[in-house]
Amino acid sequence: MEYSALLLILVLVSLVVEAQIPLQCANIETLTSRTCCPVPDLPDAGPCGANLGRGSCRPVAVPDSKFDAEQKDVRVNWPIQYFNSTCVCGERFGGVDCGECSYAYNDGGNCERKTVLPRKSVAELTDEDWREYVAVLLRAQAFPSRYMVVTVNFTTDYQTLVDSMTRPSVYHMFVWVHYTASNTPGINSMHDMAHQGPGFPTWHRLLILWFERELQVMLGDHLFRFHYWNWLDPTQRDVPFTPHRLGATVDTIVTGDLVDGNWSLICWFDKRNFTRPDNPVWPSYADYQFALSIKNYDVSPYNALVKCTEESYRSYMEGFLNERGADCGDDPMCSPIHNILGLGNLTARPTFLQTGVMGDGSASPNDPIFINHHTMVDCMLEEWIQKYQVGEEAYPTSRRIKYGHRATDYIVPFIPVYQQKEMLVSADNFGAFGTDCSVSATA
Numbered sequence: 353m354e355y356s357a358l359l360l361i362l363v364l365v366s367l368v369v370e371a372q373i374p375l376q377c378a379n380i381e382t383l384t385s386r387t388c389c390p391v392p393d394l395p396d397a398g399p400c401g402a403n404l405g406r407g408s409c410r411p412v413a414v415p416d417s418k419f420d421a422e423q424k425d426v427r428v429n430w431p432i433q434y435f436n437s438t439c440v441c442g443e444r445f446g447g448v449d450c451g452e453c454s455y456a457y458n459d460g461g462n463c464e465r466k467t468v469l470p471r472k473s474v475a476e477l478t479d480e481d482w483r484e485y486v487a488v489l490l491r492a493q494a495f496p497s498r499y500m501v502v503t504v505n506f507t508t509d510y511q512t513l514v515d516s517m518t519r520p521s522v523y524h525m526f527v528w529v530h531y532t533a534s535n536t537p538g539i540n541s542m543h544d545m546a547h548q549g550p551g552f553p554t555w556h557r558l559l560i561l562w563f564e565r566e567l568q569v570m571l572g573d574h575l576f577r578f579h580y581w582n583w584l585d586p587t588q589r590d591v592p593f594t595p596h597r598l599g600a601t602v603d604t605i606v607t608g609d610l611v612d613g614n615w616s617l618i619c620w621f622d623k624r625n626f627t628r629p630d631n632p633v634w635p636s637y638a639d640y641q642f643a644l645s646i647k648n649y650d651v652s653p654y655n656a657l658v659k660c661t662e663e664s665y666r667s668y669m670e671g672f673l674n675e676r677g678a679d680c681g682d683d684p685m686c687s688p689i690h691n692i693l694g695l696g697n698l699t700a701r702p703t704f705l706q707t708g709v710m711g712d713g714s715a716s717p718n719d720p721i722f723i724n725h726h727t728m729v730d731c732m733l734e735e736w737i738q739k740y741q742v743g744e745e746a747y748p749t750s751r752r753i754k755y756g757h758r759a760t761d762y763i764v765p766f767i768p769v770y771q772q773k774e775m776l777v778s779a780d781n782f783g784a785f786g787t788d789c790s791v792s793a794t795a
């Protein structure tokens with residue numbers, strides 16, 4: 353059965369997407385031991401490459417010592433419900449077993465040189481670059497992921513967990529990761545650990561880094577990187593949307609090489625409403641300058657109720673639940689892009705089922721423009737970090753912050769594990785952007 357068909361059935365039947373488990377740890381022995389510390393494929397490496405000085409197997413330090421079993425949400429205090437020990441790699445090393453290089457030392461060799469993979473505006477890509485990129489995306493639709501998906505609610509009957517596992521494609525795993533973080537598994541309610549909180553910028557930063565690495569491994573090309581779609585620049589807004597790039601739209605239906613190449617969605621909506629009949633109001637450079645002027649990262653109550661204010665960079669950039677023109681004189685930055693591509697005419701408020709997957713928060717990565725959009729948002733985050741020279745200390749530590757978004761929460765549902773606050777540092781630490789990301793400078 354095709355990956356897409358299998359996953360579609362899973363969505364419709366169960367709506368349970370519990371966790372992403374690395375292949376090396378997706379077996380009953382590892383689950384029973386609650387220790388995900390595999391041995392890398394290197395001579396005499398030992399678990400986590402400890403014998404080679406690459407890393408060590410260590411207990412995970414979750415914010416709450418005691419997991420609230422009543423919540424039945426395995427994402428809380430991730431990944432303690434599955435594993436209480438994982439590999440912690442040294443600065444130069446990375447991956448589930450420390451057998452890879454870290455993001456910053458990804459030199460394609462022995463991880464000895466710090467490297468930078470500069471990201472570009474997609475407007476700089478040649479037709480040949482686009483052709484190659486579309487081929488990469490299509491390949492990722494079919495290439496098996498290095499992770500397994502658990503499709504039942506958590507149980508200590510580990511055989512049931514193992515039996516439920518399925519191996520999606522690299523791209524579909526990317527979609528699942530976003531979906532899993534956004535929704536409470538198996539429950540018809542939503543506790544979003546990727547949006548509407550201080551973890552929004554940091555969660556998506558790790559998503560981009562992680563997915564980029566999965567594609568690097570698929571391609572055997574450590575230099576592969578994502579580029580950003582600068583929607584602040586009116587001359588660049590159309591750039592990705594041609595038949596030989598990410599697709600043109602005809603009456604909201606996406607056409608072009610991706611669709612012809614059997615682009616498969618996990619979900620059942622496949623539209624993009626880029627050619628909406630009314631005149632979309634895009635965030636402007638002035639809006640962005642306002643965002644950049646906000647020095648404070650986030651403010652109480654650290655959720656969607658934080659209105660667009662000059663006290664919360666995160667809230668302004670995220671823009672959730674702020675109607676255009678409400679509370680802030682300018683436009684919040686991220687959500688309008690999802691809406692422009694997904695919801696179309698804001699006045700008529702059609703549902704995303706009718707208009708486009710970018711309009712649905714949790715499923716939006718089904719449209720690959722998500723990648724370039726969030727690389728752009730990450731570029732903006734980097735510019736803000738550079739401007740104020742902030743680091744982990746800027747991430748709020750209030751007890752009011754919801755599960756998943758707390759400073760020391762491990763970012764759901766990733767293994768290897770990273771804390772939210774660890775992503776609020778210069779992208780130099782991840783070998784991304786270098787000093788080149790300054791979209792405001794192009795105004």
Ligand SMILES: [Cu+2]
Pocket residue numbers: 530546547556713
């Ligand atoms: Cu998102």
